Amino acid sequence: MSKIEKMVQSITPRDDDFARWYTDICTRAELCSYSSVKGCIILRPYGYAIWELITAELDRRFKATGHENVMMPMFIPEGLLQKEKDHVEGFAPEVAWVTHGGDEQLSERLCIRPTSETLFCDHYAEIIQSWRDLPKLYNQWVSVVRWEKTTRPFLRTREFFWQEGHTAHATAEEAVKETLDMLDLYAEFFENALAIPVLRGLKSDSEKFAGAVQTFTVEAMMHDGKALQSGTTHYLGDGFAKAFDIQFTDKDNTLRYVHQTSWGISSRSIGGLIMVHGDDEGLVLPPAVAPYQVVVIPIAQHKEGVRDEAVKLVEQLKAVGLRVLLDDSDRMPGWKFSEHEMKGVPIRIEIGPRDIKEGQCIAVSRDNREKTAISLQQVAKEVPVLLAELHKRIYQRAKRNLEDRIYDVDDWESFVETMATVPGFIRAGWCGSPDCEAKVKEVTTATSRCISGQDVPECALCVVCGKPARHSVYWGKAY
């Protein structure tokens, strides 16, 4: 069997079967393994390292905007979950229950948190007395459980890892501002850390969070044109406060209910990274969340001086704060190239006897495989530039993919036709009626991804019923 055949075998080509390509990358790049429980994955060291970098990037942003981390229990007593009517209706079908402690049946069953609004509310009712106690800007990094029927690594798992922010404010205005500020923070994170451009907007009533007044979302487009809801922020109003009796004495000595928000980003974002940037060679990681930003591969390292030069190179790069791996294993160089491409390492540096003679090394960018010869004295200066350029390139490529595949359509027939034949989003007017929205879903399987913040032109009509449009909506098929 030829070498080329071997390489082709190792991973399903992206355009042949996107779904298989995706799961191939998950396992071949050693991000995760399937566990013995359906829908629960094992995050392997490489996958977990990416998640750690994602959490570090986000956590830094949360702290900088005044949020504090806490840790709530993982169990919610049934009675507590049921306090807010819409909330329990939304989540009840997919919660896992604990019914026994040892051999004894519990007097009240406990659900394993699918999300923690109820726990935070219960706690807030206890600790919030005065306007001086507000705002409460809490966040937690935990896993939650939702008993999904169809599961896929990272994209939809029964247990997943996330952060959930929960805040309580004295006024509605302040809570709404928090909701929008966090939406902006999420969008900035996706663009600057993950190099993923997003659309941000409001969810329709049928798509919003159970118990929320308004849900905002950042939606990303995957390489195959499907949408991935990547982060949501919810304005909860005072509905939870009333259900949980979270009141405070305001400056004018009257009792008021708090106004709340919640917001989350999950390990699903790793799935987004794969599906936005990956190619037939494997993963492509943006430098900010790459466990190794540079891999140094010595060629013929047993030869005089090669390993020493490689070690010096690594030290230079580490000294400027880069995450660097020296791959001095006894594999063949070609094997190492393929392996680190599979893992999405942004920059590979080759250094062999030939280069050392020239006083240089060869840097190869993962996304375009372009080779640059760099003088050994200049690596610490040049490599960060290459990393920044790579980030910019993969962001721009993803942005073109998003923008080129948004279609403006104003009649129902072309809407159905476009949705059936062309991958991507459709931007079209919507009257706001749930019936029209439901019809889109029924006929095309696409859903309203978000309502754009832009004003609707006077003349615009609902693409379904033809009545005057109240919103401009992005429609698409979603993961």
Add this chain to the structure above:
RNA sequence: CGAGGUGUGGCGCAGUUGGUAGCGCGCUUGCUUUGGGAGCAAGAAGCCGCAGGUUCAAGUCCUGUCACCUCGACCA
């Protein structure tokens, strides 16, 4: 929950009319190699998902059961 499919070394698979398990990759050790997945040699590793049944004899046939996969349905 409906329809279909698959369970055999770590992974991917073969196993014919029933006769007591094999291939590729990977793994271990040694030597030679090293600029796109190296070569040679010697090794280790499987009661064939589980439980019954038929048979002199079951990976293979029958019954039951469990798990997983695909497509639907479902999925704040």
